[in-house]
Each structure stands twice: as structure tokens, then as C-alpha cells.
Amino acid sequence: MARLLNYGEGFIRAAAADIWLSVDRTGDEDILRKLNADGHPAVASAMLDGAVRGWGTLPQSRKSRLIDIIGAQAAEPAAAAAMMPNLIRFDRVEYSGPGRAWDLFAGVMPIALDALPAGAEFTEARLFNVVMESRSKIAPELLVRICDSWLHWLEKVTEEGLVPDDFTLGFADLLLDATRGKPEMREGRLARALSLRGSTAPYAIIGDIVDHWDVLTDAERNLVVNMLGAARPDAIWLKASVLTSPDVPKDLEQLLLPIGPALDGPALVLVTGLADDLLAACVQAYTGQPPRLWNRAHRGAEVWQPVVDLIVRQPRHPLFGIVWEAISGGGEGDLVRQIILDCGRSDAELFLDLLLRHKLSRVGDFMPKAWAAVLDQAPDRETRTEWLCRALIYSTAILDDLTDFDLWLLNKDDQRIALHFLEPDIESVMAANEISDGHEPHSGMNRLLEQFKKEPPRLHGTYGQIQRIVRQEIGDDHPLHEALEAWRLRSLKLAEALKTHLLGDRKPAEPEGWIAP
Structure with a gap:
């Protein structure tokens, strides 16, 4: 084994590490030290994989030693990025087996998240799911430690100007659930979460926090209220995130709505009674228009779908275009x-x-x-x-x-x-059929060329249809195929020009006042 670990090729050392750690061994401290000192990301990832495969057969002392070694590897950014695709698979039986090595997961995941580069690529939805699955498998304090590291990684992501995925912003939901009845375990963390740079993170997180209003401390509630009243460029979107939550707390509803309209009242009263900017923000938040808001769309449907249904039947309403896009x-x-x-x-x-x-x-x-x-x-x-x-x-x-x-x-x-x-298309297809029949191929060819001179087909698919029809009769190397392909591309270019003429440049705009990222 020592010889294998001396090879210069990382993939050889990785294969050796995987095999070695998958079996319970004793007296191998020199080997473990070599593995601990190996800086190759593939080796770090293989150490995790090997340990997972053999975890159910290992005594506690061996498990503790491997958690220390693999955790030390995970503290390196490159190794953390290499491990993450499999760390987020611990909830999958095909990876972690029936025993599920949750103590290994709890020991390594927070270290890896702390070290993980902001731009590391992995499936964010799986991160949320594996941590959610771990709630009943690991102690709450360990889950809070993971959420701490997760938040630290999000701070790096947003500071580098990257837009976090909605699933990666779901950590606040998990944190609040894990610390229900024990608010001291999360002290200060919601303030950090709401202070993340930009609008994307606060917009998602404040909506999740509101969903747990009954478990918040007075200080945490005041944190939310103060943020909703802050003079931020994106303040209207934070209010919309709260008002489109599935279950808006009454005190927040009274804070954000004027006297008269109520979320459990008639849709017409909301449409006519809300300030124009607040109504617009709530409708956009609910419909996910523009696309920046899409991941949080369709929350609070009991309140806002009737509003959308009402506005879409009022073509002169200022928000008609938004709701029409959403429904159509x-x-x-x-x-x-x-x-x-x-x-x-x-x-x-x-x-x-x-x-x-x-x-x-x-x-x-x-x-x-x-x-x-x-x-x-x-x-x-x-x-x-x-x-x-x-x-x-x-x-x-x-x-x-x-x-x-x-x-x-x-x-x-x-x-x-x-x-x-569409007669040019029909005539051209009929001429192609005449060529393919083989009875009068020259007559069919002349008919096709005359039609093209008079007026070529309008639809790009017609050219492909003609090629398929005549291929058996004239062969693939006939110059007609090259001419048909040129006409097809011309038709496609015309189609794009027509779309641009009618639709214009449809680049999605950011919500007004939105702070990057």
C-alpha cells in the first residue's frame, strides 16, 4: 500500500485510498498519515467514498479517526469541491448504503462548506435535501453547525457577486425547524442571513422566516419588522415576499397593508385598495415576473390567484400585461x-x-x-x-x-x-412527389424549380420534407440538396427576423430597485 501511495499519478493513489479505507484495519497509522498529507482532491474524494462503503463494519475508534482525517482533507477548498458531489448524496441508499454514515456526514459536511469555493458546481437541490433528511439522524447542534457553515459559504457567494440558487437559500427554513423551542441555538444567525449582500437572498430568506413566525423571539420579529421598514431600494420586494407567503402573520399584514384591504377579503378590494407599487410588486412576486422572481412564484395562491384572475379580465389595467404573460x-x-x-x-x-x-x-x-x-x-x-x-x-x-x-x-x-x-409549400411538395414517383422525374424537377422561381416555400420544414421525398430518386450528392438546405436556412433566418420585428429585444429586466446579486 505504501508503494501505491508513492505513485505520482493522483488517480492511482485515489484508487488505493478508496480500497484501504473501505475495510477495518489496525496498525496502519503510517498509511493514514500519508493519506492525511496527500493534497490531491481526487484522493480526498476517494477517501470519503471508501470510508462510506465500509462504515457499517468499522468500530467507533476507527470511525473517529477517519472523521478527523477526512475532515482535515475537506478543509482544503479544492478537496471540498471534489467531495461535495458525494457529500450531498448521503441520503441516497445507493451511495451511503442502508446504514447511512450520518456521523461521518455531520463531521465532514460543515468543514467542507466552510472551505467550499463560492463558484463550486454541485446540485444545490441535493444539498437542501440531504440536510433536510439529516434532521432526524443527527443532533440539533450538529445541524446548526452545518447551517452555520452553509451561511458562511453563502456570504462568500454573494460577496463575489454570484446569484445563489433558491435551494441554497433554504437553510434558514431548516435552521428554524431544527431550533424550534431552542432559539438560543440560532442566536444572531437570522441577522447574518438577512444581511447577505444583494436582494436575492433577503427576498427568499425573509419569506421563509415569516413561515416560522410562531417560533421567533421578540428580537427576531423586530429584526424582520425593522428590515421591512428600512429605506432600501428593494424594500417593496421584501414586503411582497412577506405578503405572498402562504400564511402571513396578522401583525405583519396590519403593518404592510393600508386600512381596508385584507388578505382574506375580496380580491377586488385588494386590487383597488393597495398602493399601486405594492400591488404591482405582489402580483409580480406571485406570478414570477420578471424571471428573477420565478423561484418563489405561486406562493399564497389562495390570496393572489383571485387577484390575477380579476386583473387578466381587465385589459386596461396597468398590470394586465404581467398577468396575461403568466396565464398564457x-x-x-x-x-x-x-x-x-x-x-x-x-x-x-x-x-x-x-x-x-x-x-x-x-x-x-x-x-x-x-x-x-x-x-x-x-x-x-x-x-x-x-x-x-x-x-x-x-x-x-x-x-x-x-x-x-x-x-x-x-x-x-x-x-x-x-x-x-401556403400554396407554395403545397405545390413544392407535390412536385417532389412527382420526382419521387419515378414516372416523370424531369417533369417534377422542372415543376419544382419553376415553383421556387415563382415563390419558394414559406416554412422551413417544407425543405426538409422535400429532401426526404426525393432522396431515394436523386441521391444524397445531387446539387438540389445543397440548394434546399440554403433555402431552409434562409427561411429560418426570416422566421427569426419576423419574431424580432414583432417581439423586439426580449431580454428579461431586473425588478425595479433590485440590488445585485
Whole structure:
């Protein structure tokens, strides 16, 4: 073993370390010292893996020694980053086995989190889950130690300007749960958490803290109240995070809402009674618009979904665009159809434009019943045709190929108009079939080329369809394939230009007043 640990290649030493620590041994202090002195991250990770595999067979003295050695390795940033992908798998039986080495986890995880570089890559959701699973397996003080190190890592993350994942911000929820009835164990930690740099962390954490309002001390409650009243650029978003929590404490509701509106009252009173900026922030927080707010969206649905349902039926409301994006983005065609019908004929053209914008911003998601509801509200056939043609101008961006056609339009007359508009595609496919039949391939080729000179297909998928049809007859090296590919790329470029023309530059904006990160 000593010879193997002298090899220059880290992967050889790592394999040796894994095997050695997976079995109970005695009289190997020299080997353990060598492993303890090895600075290669792969060796550190292999030591953890080996110990986990043999943990159930080891006496307590050996376990304590290995916790010390592996913990010392985890104190190095590179080793911590190498270990983390497996430290967050201790809740998985396929990694840690039926015995689950939770004492090893409790000894190593806080050290690794303390040393972990801010930009280390791992699955954040698994960190939250493994610590949550450990609550019933390790002592509360050990869990608090993990949360301490977790918070220290978050301080590094935010100080470096990185945006923490919502799962990594969930430590406050775990800390409050672990210290229920023992607030002295978490003293000062919530203040540190709410002091994390930027808006992302306080926005998420204050919402989690409010969910545990009944276990907070007076000092902790005052901390929250003072933060909500602070003159911060993002103060309105912190208030929205609290007001969209699943169960808002009455004293915070009274603090944040004016006299009159109540969270358990009618949606109309909230819409008309809240200050414009607070209503907007709460609606945006609930719907997750802009995307920065998405991870905390749809909390407090009992209160805020009726508000959204009310506003989306008021197209002149300042927040209509936000709630329309949220509801149409769900792709529930029946719901969108009902909203269109509820708003009535006077807003039909508005919804025509909105449906067109919605379709151009997505793949699939045709919502044919919603389109039918709009077109059915045209006062006459001439107007209906004009409305349909407005959409058909963008058919290159709406449809991939002719097979998408039935997914979009339900009315037979509408389909006939659309088919006439897509005649270049239909004629080109028919010419390709004539080539493929083999009876008159030259005639079919001439017909195809004439159609391309007259008007090429509008849909990029038509070019691929033609290639598939004619391939057996003309072979893969025929120059027609190269020409078809050039036309296909041109069609795709046109589709993107049409999207840009209608939608503009849709880069998501940050919430107003949001502090980076």
C-alpha cells in the first residue's frame, strides 16, 4: 500500500485510498498519515467514498479517526469541491448504503462548506435535501453547525457577486425547524442571513422566516419588522415576499397593508385598495415576473390567484400585461379561451395581437381554441379573413411545417384561406412527389424549380420534407440538396427576423430597485 501511495499519478493513489479505507484495519497509522498529507482532491474524494462503503463494519475508534482525517482533507477548498458531489448524496441508499454514515456526514459536511469555493458546481437541490433528511439522524447542534457553515459559504457567494440558487437559500427554513423551542441555538444567525449582500437572498430568506413566525423571539420579529421598514431600494420586494407567503402573520399584514384591504377579503378590494407599487410588486412576486422572481412564484395562491384572475379580465389595467404573460405562459388553451370570451368582442383585436406574440415566443403551444375564440368574435367574414391574414403574414415563424397546420386552426373556412396562403409549400411538395414517383422525374424537377422561381416555400420544414421525398430518386450528392438546405436556412433566418420585428429585444429586466446579486 505504501508503494501505491508513492505513485505520482493522483488517480492511482485515489484508487488505493478508496480500497484501504473501505475495510477495518489496525496498525496502519503510517498509511493514514500519508493519506492525511496527500493534497490531491481526487484522493480526498476517494477517501470519503471508501470510508462510506465500509462504515457499517468499522468500530467507533476507527470511525473517529477517519472523521478527523477526512475532515482535515475537506478543509482544503479544492478537496471540498471534489467531495461535495458525494457529500450531498448521503441520503441516497445507493451511495451511503442502508446504514447511512450520518456521523461521518455531520463531521465532514460543515468543514467542507466552510472551505467550499463560492463558484463550486454541485446540485444545490441535493444539498437542501440531504440536510433536510439529516434532521432526524443527527443532533440539533450538529445541524446548526452545518447551517452555520452553509451561511458562511453563502456570504462568500454573494460577496463575489454570484446569484445563489433558491435551494441554497433554504437553510434558514431548516435552521428554524431544527431550533424550534431552542432559539438560543440560532442566536444572531437570522441577522447574518438577512444581511447577505444583494436582494436575492433577503427576498427568499425573509419569506421563509415569516413561515416560522410562531417560533421567533421578540428580537427576531423586530429584526424582520425593522428590515421591512428600512429605506432600501428593494424594500417593496421584501414586503411582497412577506405578503405572498402562504400564511402571513396578522401583525405583519396590519403593518404592510393600508386600512381596508385584507388578505382574506375580496380580491377586488385588494386590487383597488393597495398602493399601486405594492400591488404591482405582489402580483409580480406571485406570478414570477420578471424571471428573477420565478423561484418563489405561486406562493399564497389562495390570496393572489383571485387577484390575477380579476386583473387578466381587465385589459386596461396597468398590470394586465404581467398577468396575461403568466396565464398564457401556462399553455392552458381552455382557460385562455374563457378569458377572451369573458372580455368580449371589444377586446378581440387586442387578444389577436397577444396570441400572435405568445405563439412567436414559443415552440408549439398553439392553443387552437383560443384562436378560434378570437376569430369567432369578428363581426363579419371579411373582418375575420383580415384578422387571419394578419397572423398568416407570420406563418413562417408560427409553423414549422405543413403538419403543424391542424394544430393551429379549427375552422374549415380558416383552413382553406391558410392553405391558399401556403400554396407554395403545397405545390413544392407535390412536385417532389412527382420526382419521387419515378414516372416523370424531369417533369417534377422542372415543376419544382419553376415553383421556387415563382415563390419558394414559406416554412422551413417544407425543405426538409422535400429532401426526404426525393432522396431515394436523386441521391444524397445531387446539387438540389445543397440548394434546399440554403433555402431552409434562409427561411429560418426570416422566421427569426419576423419574431424580432414583432417581439423586439426580449431580454428579461431586473425588478425595479433590485440590488445585485
